[in-house]
Amino acid sequence: MLRNVWLLATLLILLHGLRVAFSVPADAAQGDLSRIFYYHLPAWIGTSVFFALNLLCSVTYLILRHRNPARALQADAFAVASAEMGVVFCTVGLVTGSLWGRAAWGIWWTWDERLTSTLVLWLIYLAYLLLRSFAEGASMRTLAAVMAIFGYLDVPLVYMSTRWWRTQHPGPVFFGSPGSGVDASMLPALRWNITGWLMWGLFVAGLRYAAVLRQERAEAAAARALLAVQPARAARTPGLPEGDRA
């Protein structure tokens, strides 16, 4: 029920966001081209939020894995869901950026500071997801959590290195040099779209979380069932001293 209400609210907000994105005044310099920014920025906010959630859940998993295995499993399931969601947002951000770049710069791609660092970020989290698909069970979860920490540690270094390497991306729109920021008339389009897309991200991540958790629990139950069969057999063997059964 709650899920359906959430989905409905998300869709309504996204629809409204789309309407507002087309109705706010066009950018003074770029004209209608700037409207893609209402999708580009929410994608980046989604990327940052979900990759940070991935780190948080990974660390939680490592802390809780012995103390509270059930909670740790939940944390791990949300770590996968948020990494996947982060990669989706990152892909949307790269694609919308590329579309804008084609119209504004005349090229689809350039090896500039922010584009390169984002691409590297995307690669790091693909590697994380790949690692998860290459192994199973508790050891995979631990290794993936370690990889998530390594990946996140790399982010500032990637950013610094590409920044010194070169830069072409327009300066930060928010919190940048004086005169940055968008005109107040454009803010509603940003607000609605950021809210809508984050809600959409949380909805999909929630679905994935439930699916991953169910799968992990099923695997754990299967493993327990397998273990339960063996002591039962040992118990049927007569004359075995207590100590040998373990």
Added chain:
Amino acid sequence: MKGYARAVSVQLAKDLRLEWRSKDALNAMLFLALLVVVLFSLAFDPTRAESREIAGGILCVAILFAATGALNQAWARELQGGVLDAQRMSPAPPSAFLLGKTFATFLFVSAVEVLLAPLFAVFYNLQVKGSSALLLLVLPLGTWALVGNGVFFAALSLRTRSRELLLPLLLFPIFIPALLAMTSAATAIFTGDGDPLLWIQLLTGYDIVFTTAAILLFGLVLHSEP
């Protein structure tokens, strides 16, 4: 502290002895690096001026490819005879194994670089325009960045299916900032344009961050349940 240093040196001595007897990793790395250098030279056929521009990148990529093969073997060797299980049960701190193995692999890769450097200069008609002494700083720092992370990720991928496939997939994305710093510094030294010091600082920072993280997190990797 003394016990820790001993544990590191025991692992280092063991790896050096093993390599000295077989020389598998060294031979394979040297030949592969040589092949990469030759292949790039044939594929791009650079002029002398172009050589200076691209030599830094080619040298780093050649080392990267060559080291990956050796890194794959670094821990796989320990699986034979259950050595890894013995290490897991030993009271020595896990990071001592990691450091010992990292030092050993670092020495192997550095040896390959020393042997490769003259050949590289000949094939690419390389005349260094900047201060070549700085290369003695850039190459070890870059090699440590590669090997430190490489040994860690090799241990991490040991528990996975098709681990030899997985190692470069995990290592290369994480290594990108170090590769960028290493190639930019080397190119700055070869061409004499630009200042390599900024890149050397970045490499140093990268080494410190990831070596610390690897030392702190290696216990989790070594003792993760099979």
